[in-house]
Amino acid sequence: MTASPLAPAWLDHPENVNTLRPVQWAAGVARTAHGELAMQGIPVSALAEQFGTPLFVLDENDFRARAAGFKTAFDDAFRGLCGGVDVYYAGKAFLCTEVARWVGAEGLRLDTCSGGELAVAAAAGVPGADLSLHGNNKSVAEITRAIQMGVGRIVVDSLDELERVIRTADSLGQRANVMLRITPGVHASTHEAIATAHEDQKFGLSILADPSGTSPALAAVDRALAAANVNLLGLHAHIGSQIFEAEGFAMVARTMLGILAQIRELHGVELGELDLGGGYGIAYTEQDHPSTPAKLAAQMAGVVQEQCALLEIACPRISIEPGRAIAGPSTFTLYEVGVRKDVQVEDEAGALHPRRYISVDGGMSDNPRPVLYDAQYTAVLAGRMTQNDAIISRVVGKHCESGDIVVKDVYLPEDVTAGDLLAVPATGAYCWALSSNYNYLTRPAVVAVRDGQARLIVRRETEADLLARDMGV
Incomplete structure (x- = not known):
């Protein structure tokens, strides 16, 4: 399938929509033999079942390695200058x-x-x-x-x-x-x-x-x-x-x-x-x-x-x-797909081209960076592999805002449907930290995975948490 005229110039149509670009992901992320995305061997379906979605999934080993890497590299370079x-x-x-x-x-x-x-x-x-x-x-x-x-x-x-x-x-x-x-x-x-x-x-x-x-x-x-x-x-x-x-x-x-x-x-x-x-x-x-x-x-x-x-x-x-260089790549956000719709977008010449909107169960409340300063992300189908063609898509949240966009431009498989899991990489910095309760959504949990074992380090908010400060209750 050819590239979409709606895609930005830097976004190439993927030869294989299942491929991961390592530099965007934590070291512990890979696909299983069955094609499912996993963190240190734990499939995303198991993480979603145990901890729910949206979910920040943090590779603790990767985070620590990046932190230590900065210390070692700068100590080595500056030792002779200032110790x-x-x-x-x-x-x-x-x-x-x-x-x-x-x-x-x-x-x-x-x-x-x-x-x-x-x-x-x-x-x-x-x-x-x-x-x-x-x-x-x-x-x-x-x-x-x-x-x-x-x-x-x-x-x-x-x-x-x-x-x-x-x-x-x-x-x-x-x-x-x-x-x-x-x-x-x-x-x-x-x-x-x-x-x-x-x-x-x-x-x-x-x-x-x-x-x-x-x-x-x-x-x-x-x-x-x-x-x-x-x-x-x-x-x-x-x-x-x-x-x-x-x-x-x-x-x-x-x-x-x-x-x-x-x-x-x-x-x-x-x-x-x-x-x-x-x-x-x-x-x-x-x-x-x-x-x-x-x-x-x-x-x-x-x-x-x-x-x-x-x-x-x-x-x-x-x-x-x-900060970002340590925390950012160590984490991905896991979402569940809800509804999808196709629209026709007119180009400068008046020709119409299809774009797919894929709605997930989070949005600007767990990642406001695209709204704040046009931050760009990517996403992959996480729960399975597919042989379907990739089509230009826009991943959006569930908030009552037209600007509630998680990923503005991404090629995703044509067969993405309700119940599928999507993963957005490099969300460890300024996503949970900037999260909010807009539309009274609860903020997601953060799960850290170390040596193949997952544990909560920040629990998911509940509706009781939302109401706890409401003095009228």
Whole structure:
């Protein structure tokens, strides 16, 4: 069968609709001898029967291996420059107490963005020194909790927030460990909604001079160094998410090292730490070709070494914050097919072409990323193999929104029907974490599979959970 004129240019018609592209899936995913998708040998039909659908299916072995892989690769690349790298798992991608324990066991630290995430870390027993706290509007309560927990670093986002940290530390009579988040002006090649290093957005302290002639970034350095109860560790930058080109990370490293050299010149102080953020891209569809931790680490280490030599400064202790690149590929979402319908779509020449809509039992409540910023996914028929032709399809959810699209464009077998199981790969990051109860749907469970054994790590919500906060009940 030929490609559909409705398909985007990057989407090829598959020679075999049953084939899996390994880079999009966790290492433990394969088809059984009978053609059914399985996680570490457990067929999806068994997972659906035991845990229900929609269901996030997480390969714990794969998650841990990716976490350890980042630590090993960056330690190896930077050992001769700064003794290794501190890898902070970006908990915002997906966090629960089990995940917090896994990353600690693999030698990583944990980055949090709220009091709630701090609470999860505390419940998991993560030492305060292994935590960081991000966020552009941390409350006094969150800052207080972080200082009392002995959080390793509070990443300060603005001059206002720096004053809030100073006042809180003074009132507690304790020192706050602080990094300053700088806006380096690097325009990352990614969607505008997840690019975070350009000037016109909410994050970070600008390096550009304001009307007074001083940049907010350097003003924050002056203030932090002068504050008695602030321990200024270093600087932080993050250019965005889902980035494939290494040059963006190289540019931010050059810029940030230049600022460290400027601080040394102004204050005679060499700040000892530099966080280069995260945002490493993963493969959601066949158009995505991610790098590896080893390649990224080698490229970044080369730039840092060269720039430090040029500026004649000591290499600071480097840290990074991968989240999506660890959690994303480790998980797929399992759905059950409900209704389907075929529509005729008119092209620019007025010709009609068929598109199939396949509705599943989840949607934007368990994956809002396609609605938020046009994120692309793929899907496969999971419960069986087929010899039928592949037709251009759109996988949609059950919510009362026309934009409730899970997979915008995908070739699926013509014989997909009600009761079939579909699997959407690479849903481990920012899917469960962004999930909601829209239309009063209950949020899905998360099942972790380790060494061929499946267990719940986050249970499915119930209608009783939905009504528990309704004071009229």
